[in-house]
Amino acid sequence: MTKAASAILNTVRTSTCELCCIHCSHGCLRAADHPSHPAMHPDSENKAGRPELAKQAMGGFMWLSAANGVRAVLKVAFLAILARLLTPAEFGVLGAAMVVVWLSMLITTLGVGPALVQRRTLAERHIATALVTSIALGATLAIVVWQSAPVLGGLLGVEEAIPLLRVLALAFPIGSLATVAECLLQRNMRFRAIATAELISYAVGYGAVGVTLAWMDYGVWALVAAEMSKLAIKSVAMLFAVPESLRFRFDTRAFAELFHFGSGYTITSITTYLAMQGDKFVTARFLGAASLGIYARAYELMMVPAQALGVILEKVLFPTLSRLQGDLAGLRTGYRRGMALVALLVMPISMLTIILAPEIVRVMLGDQWSQVVLPLRILAVAMYFRVGYMVGQSVANAAGAVLRLSARNSIYAVLVVAGGLDGYRL
Numbered sequence: 001m002t003k004a005a006s007a008i009l010n011t012v013r014t015s016t017c018e019l020c021c022i023h024c025s026h027g028c029l030r031a032a033d034h035p036s037h038p039a040m041h042p043d044s045e046n047k048a049g050r051p052e053l054a055k056q057a058m059g060g061f062m063w064l065s066a067a068n069g070v071r072a073v074l075k076v077a078f079l080a081i082l083a084r085l086l087t088p089a090e091f092g093v094l095g096a097a098m099v100v101v102w103l104s105m106l107i108t109t110l111g112v113g114p115a116l117v118q119r120r121t122l123a124e125r126h127i128a129t130a131l132v133t134s135i136a137l138g139a140t141l142a143i144v145v146w147q148s149a150p151v152l153g154g155l156l157g158v159e160e161a162i163p164l165l166r167v168l169a170l171a172f173p174i175g176s177l178a179t180v181a182e183c184l185l186q187r188n189m190r191f192r193a194i195a196t197a198e199l200i201s202y203a204v205g206y207g208a209v210g211v212t213l214a215w216m217d218y219g220v221w222a223l224v225a226a227e228m229s230k231l232a233i234k235s236v237a238m239l240f241a242v243p244e245s246l247r248f249r250f251d252t253r254a255f256a257e258l259f260h261f262g263s264g265y266t267i268t269s270i271t272t273y274l275a276m277q278g279d280k281f282v283t284a285r286f287l288g289a290a291s292l293g294i295y296a297r298a299y300e301l302m303m304v305p306a307q308a309l310g311v312i313l314e315k316v317l318f319p320t321l322s323r324l325q326g327d328l329a330g331l332r333t334g335y336r337r338g339m340a341l342v343a344l345l346v347m348p349i350s351m352l353t354i355i356l357a358p359e360i361v362r363v364m365l366g367d368q369w370s371q372v373v374l375p376l377r378i379l380a381v382a383m384y385f386r387v388g389y390m391v392g393q394s395v396a397n398a399a400g401a402v403l404r405l406s407a408r409n410s411i412y413a414v415l416v417v418a419g420g421l422d423g424y425r426l
Helices: 002-013 016-024 042-048 050-085 088-107 112-118 124-156 161-168 171-187 191-215 220-241 252-287 289-322 328-364 367-381 383-399 402-425
Strands: none
Touching (some): 088 161, 088 252, 112 289, 171 289, 289 367, 289 383, 328 367, 383 402
16 A cells, blocks of 8 residues: 555656746745745745655655544444434434535635645735635625525425524534634645544544434434534644644735635535535435435445545645646646556455445444445445545646536536436436
C-alpha cells in the first residue's frame, strides 16, 4: 500500500523549475496583506521543492489512513450496536432529514472555504472574509430551514422529520466555522490535526452520546444528538488547531477573488450531492422512512471501506495537486496513479462484499435487517466507481475545472433520479 501511495505522489517530485515558474508568474502578495504564515503564501512552502511537498503529502496520507482505519472500525462497532437498539424507520427518519441538512451545509460557505485551499496566494483579508461569509450564510440558512421545516418534511414525505430539521438547522453556523478552519489546515497540509479532530469527534459523538442515548430509549433523537455533538467537538478542535489568529472582516475584493472559484465549486458540490442523494430522496418520498432506513444501511455498509480510502485521497490530493494546477501532465499522471491505487485496494473488497453480504449483514446489523442483503450486493458492484469518482473530482477541483465538472454531475444527477423513479414504477 505504501508503495502504491508513493506512486501517486511521485507526480510532485518532477520539474521543480516548472512549479517555481507557475508561482512566480502570479507574483507575490502586496505588503499591506502582511502574510506571516506558510498558509498565506505557498511560495515559502515550495522553497524545498517538490520532494518536500511529496513528503508532506505522504505524511498526510499515512495519518489520514491510520485515523480513517480506526474510524472505520469504530463506525462498524457503533453501527452494530445502534442497529440493535433502533428500528429501520428511526434510521430512515434521520436519513430523510439529513438529505436537507447536507445540501444546506454545502451552501453555507459558497465555496469560499475550498477557495482558500485552491488559491496560489492567500492573504489575511481572504481568511477574514471567508469567516464572515460562512457565518452569515450559516445563520441565514438555519433560519430558513427552521421556518420551512413543515414544507420540507412534506416534500420528503416524512412528517416525522420536521422537528429533527429544526434542531439540526442549528448545525449550520457551527459547521460553517469548522469548514473554514478545516480548509486552512488542509492548505497547511496539517492532516494530523484534521485526522485527530475527526476521530475524536466521531468517537465521542456516536460512541459516548449516540449509543448511550439509544440505550436509554431516546430513539431517533439519539442519532440527532450524536450528529450535533460530533459537529460541535470537531468545530472546536479545528478552530484550536488553526495557527492563524482568526479575525472577522469583510473585504469586497477578497470576496470577489474567492467567489470566482467558490461559486463554481458550490455549483459542482450541489450537483454532486444531488447525484449522490437523489436515490435517497426518491426512496423517502415514494417508499417511506422504513425503506429508506434499509437502503441507507446498505449504502452505509458499502461506503465503510469506500469512504475510508476515498476521503483520504480526496483530502490529500486536492491541496497537493492544487499546487500543480498549471502542470496538466502532472495532473494526468496523478489521476491515473490514483485510480490504479483505488483498483488495487477497492476491487477485492467489492468482490468479498458481494460474496459475504449475508454474513456481513447478520454480524453487523442482526437478523432483523436481512432485507439489507440484496441492496448491499448491488451497491458493492459500484464500489470502485464510487471511490474513483472522488479521485477525479479532486483532480478537476485542483485544476479549477469546476464548471465542466458541474455540467457532468448535473447529467449524473438526472440519471440517478430518473433511474430511481423508473425502479419505483417497476
